[in-house]
Amino acid sequence: MLFVDVVTTSAAVSATRSRLAKVEALAGLLRRAGDQVRAVVSFLAGSPTQGRVGAGWRTLVELRIEPAGEASLTVERVDAALGAVASTSGKGSAARRTELLGALFGAATEAEQRFLLHLLTGELRQGALEGVMLDAIAAAAGVGKEDVRRAFMLSGRLPDTAEAALTGGTDALAGFGLTLGRPIRPMLASPGESLADALGMGPCVVEYKLDGARIQVHKDGDDVHVYTRTLREITGAVPELVDLVRGLPCRRVVLDGETLALNDDGRPRPFQETMSRFGATNERELLLHPYFFDCVHLDGTDLVDAPLRERNTALLRAVGEALVIPGALEPTEERAEQVLADALDAGHEGVVVKALDSPYQAGRRGKAWRKIKPVHTLDLVVLAAEWGHGRRTGYLSNLHLGARDPDGGPYVMVGKTFKGLTDELLAWQTTEFPKHETHRTDWTVHLRPHLVVEIALDGVQTSTRYEGGVALRFARVVRYRPDKDPPDADTIDTVRSLLPAPAG
Template sequence: MRFLDLAETSAAVAATSGRKAKVELLADALRRLEPGEIAPGSAYLAGELRQRQTGVGYASLRERPAPAAEPTLTVAAVDALIAEISVVAGAGSQARRRELVAALFGAATADEQRLLVGLFSGELRQGAQAGLLADAIAKAAEVPLTAVRRALLLSGDLKQVAVAALTAGAAALAEIHLRVGTPLTPMLAQSASDVGAALLATGMPATVDVKLDGIRIQVHRSGDDVAVFTRSLDDITARMPEVVEAVRKLPLREVVLDGEAITLDASGRPRPFQETSSRAATRGAAARRKSATAPEAPGAAAGPADQLALVPFFFDILHLDGVDLLDEPGHVRWQALADALPPELIVGRTTVTSEEEAAAAFAAALAAGQEGVVIKAAEAPYDVGRRGSAWVKVKPRHTLDLVVLAVEWGHGRRKGWLSNLHLGARDPGTGGFVMLGKTFKGLTDELLRWQTARFQELATGDDGWVVRVRPEQVVEIAFDGVQTSPRYPGGVALRFARVLRYRDDKPAAEADTIDTVRAIGGHATPETSATPDKNATTEESATPD
């Protein structure tokens, strides 16, 4: 199949508003894929690359060659080239990767280049999320939608489901079961502004879990074999020897556990999320040569990130010694968890029958230094891969009035609109502004239209990728926290920043200061400023649910 056909389908889906019409377009494209193209082709239609890591950054995408006049690429050829790019390593790898990227983009037409940019950047917003692809797979393969959805939930792999359905039909989908060692897409929580709103969704009685500010982990054990996966299904077993050892010590044969890994100080209070993330990312071969034993007390003495122990806490159990528990109600799973694990490995949880009890649990979690709570319906099954009303997270919300310093042109559905905002806080010492990060979240179509016109009025330069603007427009930003960042001049960045509203009533001179931002995060003023990275995205890597 021509890669151009997928690019045209992607553009058509982005331009189509109706769900049924989107499904028809996607199903037609899926039917035309050759068997060997189904895996990469279905991933492209979902806005993803089959390869999770490619090493291709924004700079490479910005400095691409002129598009080809005629289409020559096939889906299989594109997949092969990207696969080659993803495994480049060693001496001269940067130059070799640039050559391969240039070759790929040089062979692509303008429409194909637009699709490739969206795929590599992860910003292909065409409205073809996994739910729509599941519908399209069912239609293209002429199999029941329920069979596709169930297989997708259990495998966590849209590509595998597409291949099974389109090559072997319903029988192949029925063979997809929960398999110990194969990660499942985790159940997610929606958000509520307070515990009262959360309880309206879950009902009462409800279970209130402490929400840890750690890394979501799914741990699979079969005999002595233990594997640890992230919420995005990446295998991080080698980085978490303490977690492996803690689960290996349990008197169990087979188990699949859902939880969080977090770093704690000597008193048992959580360290900042960034330290947990850094510790998980930098645990190397030298650390793995050490004895990987779980700490005797919760946590370890505070120190550099690579010296902190990661402590696991679990809040759900999906499989136990040959028995799947996914479809059991929450209270059954949680009792099985309590029977199988010692209390020190289970997240703090409380059963509540009133809003007052839930509010007290929320206050206690915050007082203990935790991120908030997750309120859960006790009768709900484990809804793999879904963000429904059975789990509702409640966290305190911070807001700041910041100034827009620049805006990036959007891709995919946002093509032609100014989208990604560069955010700055006022520096009272210099009278200038200090960049804190970027966000394109919280922007409605109405806001996108408005800000495109507004920032073109304020533009001082446009390189085709980023529009620099006069620092005059104030925007109210909600965020979950502040963390240290070497990417930006102020040494800090916002976590989960999203737009609430524009403040036309407020001049830039009254925006919040960098000192206010640092105070929220408990950060001292850095002695030296870091050099900002123009290609850095909002600080959201390794984020928890």
């Protein structure tokens, strides 16, 4: 398959707002992909099959290679070239990578060069097209959407799911199971309107919503692996968690939970201090404490499809009460209010209300889990920053904030803010933002979508100022979220859902 077919399809998908049209375009390409389906899906999803290939933004934008006049590159050749770049290491590796990339870009047309640049710098960001891609895989293979979604939930990888669907159909998709050492996508909570409303879902458990970092732990005897919410392995950076899990009274287990650094009085330390451990290559003095809230496998039994009530029983058997996140099972409204108050008093964000009859819906942000926080926040993408005035002169300050288009279009601007920025954050932004710069004007530095920031707000209002038709009210920066990628940001639909209900 020619690489230009991928580039053309990507452009067609980006040019339409119709979900059906996106699915049809992608499915048509997948049917023709043959043995290159893994690479095709990887490219369209915004990441090479090799993941990061080791080429930095500066290296790529400074290539400036004359484009080819005609499209001749094949998907296979592009995939092989990127594999060669990724495997290059040792003395002289930077020069060798530049040489390999130069040869690849020299064989690419202008449109193909542009696609490659976006792909390798993370700007393509069609990871946000995940739901559309899953529907396209189902359509191309002639299999059920739920079969595809379940296989993806358990594999965590779109290329694996697509290859199975298109080569083996429903039977191959059914062959995916939970495998120790292969992380699954985490189940997510939706914002709840109020505690009383969330309690109305029926039998439930109310748990603290900790201000920590999400972890997924796999244990098979003494073999332990720890993953982040983005499925990145951090086992080597968290030896205290590994030692603790090795000592659990079970042989094989997969746990979902949070970890955080605590002060001597047991209160959570700032989120940034917890996250600093995730980038470490060796043990530091700042120790992490885990709290687990779900168990999806225990000693040979998969529990993904089991109700939460059953998974909770397994969780207690696996880790004991001391490591289970605090909360209350089937509480009265008065008891639930007390759990929320206790969580806030302890320095946490709020609570999560979970339906006891719900299965573990990996990768889904459904209504079975609802987070209740006194201050509403959104995770948004920084699109640009303006130079500051007054005491902020010389610093990149006022942030342009974007919500994710759930169908993979460009990020939708929903507001600006410089509120909440400390002197430390202003200095960090001014140093960090140019690393992600695409272009600038006299007053504004525009960024590729890379940085996720948590924004507190008092509400949302209709507005003609921004394309999405909504604007944030009294937005302020809470913190940056290095544990999240742009596809994890909140969607424009989520932002619009916060609009006040029409009167009457």
